[in-house]
Amino acid sequence: MLAIEPSLLIEYVLLIAISGAFICAAVHFMPVGGAPAAMAQATGIGTGTVELAAGSGLVGLITASYMYANEPEASMVLVVAAGAMGSMIMLASAMFSGSLIYAFGVGVPFASAQVKKDPITGDRQDLYMSKGTQGHGIPTICFVSGIIGAALGGAGGGLIYFTLMQIYTPLIAASAAAVAGVFTMGVFYVNAVIPSYGVGGTIEGIHDPKFKRVIGKDIFTSFAISLICGIVAVLIAQGMVA
Amino acid sequence: MSDIKERSPNQLMAFGIFGGLIGIYLTLLLPLIGDIIGGPIADIIITIAPAFGALGGICAVMWGADAVRRVAKYGLGTGVPSIGQIAMGMGIIAATFGLAIVKTYIIAGPIVALVTASVIGFIIGWFAQNVIKMKIPVMIRCMTEIAAAGAIVIIGFSSAVAGNFEFNNIMLHVYDNGVMLAVFWVGAMAILHPFNACLGPDEKQKRLLYLAGSTGAITMAVIGIAAIMTLGTSGIITFLIGVVLWFIFYKKFWDEVYLDASSVVGTGLIPKTEA
Numbered sequence: 001m002l003a004i005e006p007s008l009l010i011e012y013v014l015l016i017a018i019s020g021a022f023i024c025a026a027v028h029f030m031p032v033g034g035a036p037a038a039m040a041q042a043t044g045i046g047t048g049t050v051e052l053a054a055g056s057g058l059v060g061l062i063t064a065s066y067m068y069a070n071e072p073e074a075s076m077v078l079v080v081a082a083g084a085m086g087s088m089i090m091l092a093s094a095m096f097s098g099s100l101i102y103a104f105g106v107g108v109p110f111a112s113a114q115v116k117k118d119p120i121t122g123d124r125q126d127l128y129m130s131k132g133t134q135g136h137g138i139p140t141i142c143f144v145s146g147i148i149g150a151a152l153g154g155a156g157g158g159l160i161y162f163t164l165m166q167i168y169t170p171l172i173a174a175s176a177a178a179v180a181g182v183f184t185m186g187v188f189y190v191n192a193v194i195p196s197y198g199v200g201g202t203i204e205g206i207h208d209p210k211f212k213r214v215i216g217k218d219i220f221t222s223f224a225i226s227l228i229c230g231i232v233a234v235l236i237a238q239g240m241v242a
Numbered sequence: 243m244s245d246i247k248e249r250s251p252n253q254l255m256a257f258g259i260f261g262g263l264i265g266i267y268l269t270l271l272l273p274l275i276g277d278i279i280g281g282p283i284a285d286i287i288i289t290i291a292p293a294f295g296a297l298g299g300i301c302a303v304m305w306g307a308d309a310v311r312r313v314a315k316y317g318l319g320t321g322v323p324s325i326g327q328i329a330m331g332m333g334i335i336a337a338t339f340g341l342a343i344v345k346t347y348i349i350a351g352p353i354v355a356l357v358t359a360s361v362i363g364f365i366i367g368w369f370a371q372n373v374i375k376m377k378i379p380v381m382i383r384c385m386t387e388i389a390a391a392g393a394i395v396i397i398g399f400s401s402a403v404a405g406n407f408e409f410n411n412i413m414l415h416v417y418d419n420g421v422m423l424a425v426f427w428v429g430a431m432a433i434l435h436p437f438n439a440c441l442g443p444d445e446k447q448k449r450l451l452y453l454a455g456s457t458g459a460i461t462m463a464v465i466g467i468a469a470i471m472t473l474g475t476s477g478i479i480t481f482l483i484g485v486v487l488w489f490i491f492y493k494k495f496w497d498e499v500y501l502d503a504s505s506v507v508g509t510g511l512i513p514k515t516e517a
Contacts, residue, residue: 034321050324178417183338185426189331193324194366198374201319214374221369228365232339232358239342239409 013230015163020191020226021219022156027053027195027203028215029149030091031142034202036134040106043113043135043142043204045098049196050189052091053153057188060087060154064161065181076162083158084151091150095138102137110137114208120144135204145205156191160184164233171240183236187229191222248447251312255387258305259356262394265298266352269401270408292402292473293480296462299398299429300487303458304451306391307436311450313384314437318376322441325388326434330426332362333392341397341409348408355393363389388433395429399465402480403472415472428464432457449498455491459484 030052033044045052063086064079071078102108111128112118113135118125120140129135138146164180172179198218203210272291276284306329314322340355367385370376400422401407404415416422436454440446466481500506 048321048324050320050327054327172413175413175418178420178422179338179413182334182417182422182426185423186331186334186338189327190335190366193320193328193331194370194374196320196324197318197370197376201321217373217375221373225362225366225369228362229335232335232362236339236342239339239345 009234012163012167012234013227016160016187016230016233017223017227019156019159019163020187020229021223022152022159023053023057023188023191024195024219024222025215026057026149026151026153026156027192028199028211028218029145029152029205030056030203031095031138031146031205032196032199032201032203036202037136040102040108040136041133042202043111044138044202045095045146049199049201049203050192052094053192053196054189055094056087056091056150057153057157057192058185059090060084060150061157061161061181061184061188062086064154064158065177067158068162068165069177076159079162080155080158083154083156083161085154087150087154087157088147091146092143095143095146099138099143106136108136110139111135112139112142112204112207114204115141119207141207142205145207148206157184157188160187167234167237168240171237179236183233187226187233190229191226194218194222194225249308249451251308251383251387254305254308258302258387258391258394261301262298262305262391262398263352263356265294265296265301266394266398266401266407267349268294268298270349270406273406289476290479292405292469292476293462293466293483295398295401295407296465296480296484297398299395299402299465300455300458300462302391302394302398303429303432303461304454306388306395306433307450307454307457308447309384309387309391310433311437311440311445311447312380313378313388314441316378316380318378322438323430323434326430328366329388329392329433330396330430331392332359332366332389333394333396333429334422334426335359336362336389336393337396337400340393341407341412344409348406351407351409352394352397355397356390359389359393360386363387391433392429395433396425399425399429399461402462402465403469403477405473405476419471421468421472424464424468428461432461444502446498446502449495449502452491452495452498456488456495459487459491463488 031044032049033042036042037044038046060083064083067082109128111125168176195218198214273288276287336359337355341351344350363386367382371381400416404412440450463484469477
């Protein structure tokens with residue numbers, strides 16, 4: 001006996017694969033500077049790709065599940081939007097407080113090493129770069145790119161959660177949220193780490209030349225792997241049928 | 243550094259898989275044996291059974307930490323923690339799948355999870371190597387091993403909290419109350435921390451394995467605290483064994499550090515000098 005209708009089955013698997021691709025794309029938008037940025041020697045937030053993606057994505061997961069818990073009839077768009085919103089707030093506050101420290105604590109002007117002029121404000125960047133560094137702080141373009149990335153990550157997390165809830169709730173009503181949440185976390189980490197290998201640890205955001213170079217193959221990889229995760233998730237449901 | 247004798251990857255793999263699986267299966271077998279024997283001994287056997295799951299988890303942690311060491315030596319570009327997190331991510335997907343899919347054939351669960359984890363790990367390793375082009379020769383093998391170790395760690399520590407690895411039981415005692423998050427994170431730390439702490443030019447496998455044992459043991463202690471909540475007395479035993487093992491392994495790690503250091507001297511505080 002099948003736990004789910006075959007037509008829905010394919011839809012669920014594809015939705016999970018698409019969310020994986022969302023999360024993967026999100027990582028590329030984040031201004032991740034890694035350890036050098038923590039010493040204000042590279043542009044971006046001073047932590048790893050995975051930490052940022054997972055941090056913002058998991059907050060998105062929390063807000064998405066909060067929406068789902070309070071409004072079980074909520075449409076997919078609402079849940080996904082709630083995820084994106086939570087994630088954006090989280091990353092914006094992280095970047096804002098980071099910027100305060102870079103500006104008033106470390107005392108560096110914000111400059112990107114990858115572009116000569118900020119594509120949004122048009123300000124010159126190279127004049128403000130300290131010698132021997134790869135830029136510092138979080139310029140406007142990085143901030144905006146980061147917000148877009150966070151929205152994608154949160155939407156991806158929310159979408160997986162929503163899909164899994166659709167699969168599991170009819171089968172294990174009480175534990176569905178827990179299993180869906182934990183499984184989402186697993187998929188999330190896998191999809192946050194894969195692109196971080198692709199970008200090689202640091203990326204400035206949408207304006208970084210690396211962005212165009214790696215995003216294609218990374219998204220393909222994440223899509224393929226999330227497809228497998230999706231199949232696994234649907235198969236788990238077969239195990240839950242008593 | 244070739245004169246230093248190291249445990250081969252295959253030895254550690256056998257240790258991780260068999261040690262891990264034996265520990266996990268004992269959580270199911272010991273209560274059955276106890277039921278057959280009966281009497282006061284049975285009570286003792288049944289009470290200590292869940293602790294074996296955590297001991298199996300420690301075996302897998304040591305194996306996983308060595309696999310992390312082999313792959314992270316090449317420099318991942320994202321730091322060692324990322325590989326511990328992907329290990330647990332793959333492990334949790336495979337463990338949930340393996341335990342849930344077998345339905346009534348509970349006994350097959352851990353093995354199905356192990357195989358699933360290996361397959362997922364292999365595919366991710368293949369993609370990392372051939373699509374993302376990371377150019378790390380041991381990538382595929384190590385990714386497979388890390389995923390498998392992650393799955394055993396998850397199942398081992400989960401069964402220490404839930405009492406056995408029956409899916410409904412684990413769902414009730416590990417997923418619903420959120421203990422899974424502790425298993426996930428503390429387990430990830432246990433696998434990723436040893437190499438993250440030891441890496442460097444004079445990194446040695448022996449020292450790393452002792453540290454892996456100590457991180458595994460402290461995970462067991464943390465899981466023991468969670469198990470006190472779900473299982474009571476069994477949890478106290480898991481906790482105590484974890485703490486004792488932690489002392490033993492940490493002392494061994496400490497000795498290794500002293501052995502490898504050229505000398506250890508107390509420098510005191512920085513002297514106050516007037517310029």
